[in-house]
Amino acid sequence: xxxxxxxxxxxxxxxxxxxxxxxxxxxxxxxxxxxxxxxxxxxxxxxxxxxxxxxxxxxxxxxxxxxxxxxxxxxxxxxxxxxxxxxxxxxxxxxxxxxxxxxxxxxxxxxxxxxxxxxxxxxxxxxxxx
Amino acid sequence: xxxxxxxxxxxxxxxxxxxxxxxxxxxxxxxxxxxxxxxxxxxxxxxxxxxxxxxxxxxxxxxxxxxxxxxxxxxxxxxxxxxxxxxxxxxxxxxxxxxxxxxxxxxxxxxxxxxxxxxxxxxxxxxxxxxxxxxxxxxxxxxxxxxxxxxxxxxxxxxxxxxxxxxxxxxxxxxxxxxxxxxxxxxxxxxxxxxxxxxxxxxxxxxxxxxxxxxxxxxxxxxxxxxxxxxxxxxxxxxxxxxxxxxxxxxxxxxxxxxxxxxxxxxxxxxxxxxxxxxxxxxxxxxxxxxxxxxxxxxxxxxxxxxxxxxxxxxxxxxxxxxxxxxxxxxxxxxxxxxxxxxxxxxxxxxxxxxxxxxxxxxxxx
Numbered sequence: 001x002x003x004x005x006x007x008x009x010x011x012x013x014x015x016x017x018x019x020x021x022x023x024x025x026x027x028x029x030x031x032x033x034x035x036x037x038x039x040x041x042x043x044x045x046x047x048x049x050x051x052x053x054x055x056x057x058x059x060x061x062x063x064x065x066x067x068x069x070x071x072x073x074x075x076x077x078x079x080x081x082x083x084x085x086x087x088x089x090x091x092x093x094x095x096x097x098x099x100x101x102x103x104x105x106x107x108x109x110x111x112x113x114x115x116x117x118x119x120x121x122x123x124x125x126x127x128x129x130x
Numbered sequence: 131x132x133x134x135x136x137x138x139x140x141x142x143x144x145x146x147x148x149x150x151x152x153x154x155x156x157x158x159x160x161x162x163x164x165x166x167x168x169x170x171x172x173x174x175x176x177x178x179x180x181x182x183x184x185x186x187x188x189x190x191x192x193x194x195x196x197x198x199x200x201x202x203x204x205x206x207x208x209x210x211x212x213x214x215x216x217x218x219x220x221x222x223x224x225x226x227x228x229x230x231x232x233x234x235x236x237x238x239x240x241x242x243x244x245x246x247x248x249x250x251x252x253x254x255x256x257x258x259x260x261x262x263x264x265x266x267x268x269x270x271x272x273x274x275x276x277x278x279x280x281x282x283x284x285x286x287x288x289x290x291x292x293x294x295x296x297x298x299x300x301x302x303x304x305x306x307x308x309x310x311x312x313x314x315x316x317x318x319x320x321x322x323x324x325x326x327x328x329x330x331x332x333x334x335x336x337x338x339x340x341x342x343x344x345x346x347x348x349x350x351x352x353x354x355x356x357x358x359x360x361x362x363x364x365x366x367x368x369x370x371x372x373x374x375x376x377x378x379x380x381x382x383x384x385x386x387x388x389x390x391x392x393x394x395x396x397x398x399x400x401x402x403x404x405x406x407x408x409x410x411x412x413x414x415x416x417x418x419x420x421x422x423x424x425x426x427x428x429x430x431x432x433x434x435x436x437x438x439x440x441x442x443x444x445x446x447x448x449x450x451x452x453x454x455x456x457x458x459x460x461x462x463x464x465x466x467x468x469x470x471x472x473x474x475x476x477x478x479x480x481x482x483x484x485x486x487x488x489x490x491x492x493x494x495x496x
Contacts, residue, residue: 013280013283013284015284015287015288016283016284016287019284019287019288019290019291020287022291022296022297023290023291023294023296026294026296057272057276113279113283113286113287114282114283114286114287114290114319115287115290116290117290117291117294117296
């Protein structure tokens with residue numbers, strides 16, 4: 001039996017977290033959640049998840065970008081795949097990234113909210129295989 | 131640290147001013163005539179300049195006038211040996227901040243420079259605040275659309291769970307109704323997206339991203355993207371585009387959005403087994419892109435309104451076609467920001483053809 005993958009959801013919207021958690025837990029993933037930027041960084045360190053679902057626009061427009069930027073510039077944490085999820089369009093998202101810190105958003109994959117259950121599960125599976 | 135430039139033809143004046151001001155901790159540069167002075171203004175971008183009114187060559191008044199064009203926020207203090215009310219008034223008119231008649235004491239110089247720099251600081255702070263406010267206003271569109279979308283996204287995400295059977299079986303009748311609700315929410319989300327696109331185009335955001343583009347590759351990409359939808363509706367997508375078309379100056383994403391909207395209309399307002407043909411050719415100074423369909427066509431009376439926001443043709447043929455009524459208004463706005471025009475020919479029951487006319491990109495015009 002394979003080890004159960006642990007997924008961390010970082011999103012300030014508790015409804016979205018609850019619904020997404022249900023979809024992932026139904027496929028027997030272990031799911032933990034963080035509801036803001038600081039809690040997100042804490043749980044990344046304490047929980048050491050196998051995958052992170054990251055909301056881009058939380059309290060501030062670019063909270064998600066900042067988390068992702070930190071992760072991908074950390075020699076240890078950059079191995080954790082990041083699936084970025086946001087209610088804003090990809091175009092706007094990228095634009096914000098380049099304007100705020102001059103760096104492109106470096107998530108491993110990207111989906112727009114709302115996410116179809118099958119689509120989400122497929123992307124999660126692909127990222128965990130890597 | 132503040133930068134000060136002293137422009138005076140008298141060496142003694144330049145030296146004494148420099149000495150006093152360097153002691154105050156300012157960075158001081160000097161210029162012996164108006165022309166050198168202006169050059170240094172451009173190179174050094176000083177916070178404050180001291181300008182002698184009477185100099186050979188480019189005179190003080192001319193320096194003031196040109197400095198105002200370079201940067202109106204540079205504080206200019208005028209120095210002169212023949213202090214008259216007239217010359218003082220005239221230099222203030224040219225944007226001077228204050229006036230220092232010769233001879234003056236080091237204290238007078240220190241005070242006037244200190245006050246001038248205080249004003250400079252305030253001006254710069256105000257400019258920063260204005261910039262920040264502008265940025266907030268630009269982000270406002272994104273914030274509002276995020277706030278509008280969030281509750282709808284939550285609903286959709288819960289539907290994924292409930293209709294996915296994760297929380298237990300859903301009875302057939304309930305499922306049918308919930309699916310209807312899901313469709314309505316989808317339509318509302320689409321409306322918000324379209325509105326957001328529209329607002330962005332109106333705000334002129336796309337113009338900043340203009341570059342020379344190859345229309346045929348944009349069309350090929352867009353058609354590739356639309357193919358699944360066409361196949362689902364059993365509509366044939368045909369393309370007839372010369373590959374060596376002259377480039378067009380524009381924003382790639384918004385042009386793709388425009389063609390997506392036109393082709394999507396061609397597919398949705400069509401009959402099963404129909405087709406959509408996309409053509410592009412050069413004609414004099416323009417590139418003409420045609421999107422024609424074999425669909426339901428548009429009644430002549432309705433043609434003048436089809437580009438209006440939220441206008442939708444209401445008939446038994448269109449009742450079951452979903453849409454936001456913004457698609458063609460977005461198309462028109464995008465064409466307009468690209469300095470192009472759009473025309474339509476249509477016959478009810480036979481189909482419609484949209485002609486997008488865009489100016490060719492010319493190197494020398496850039």
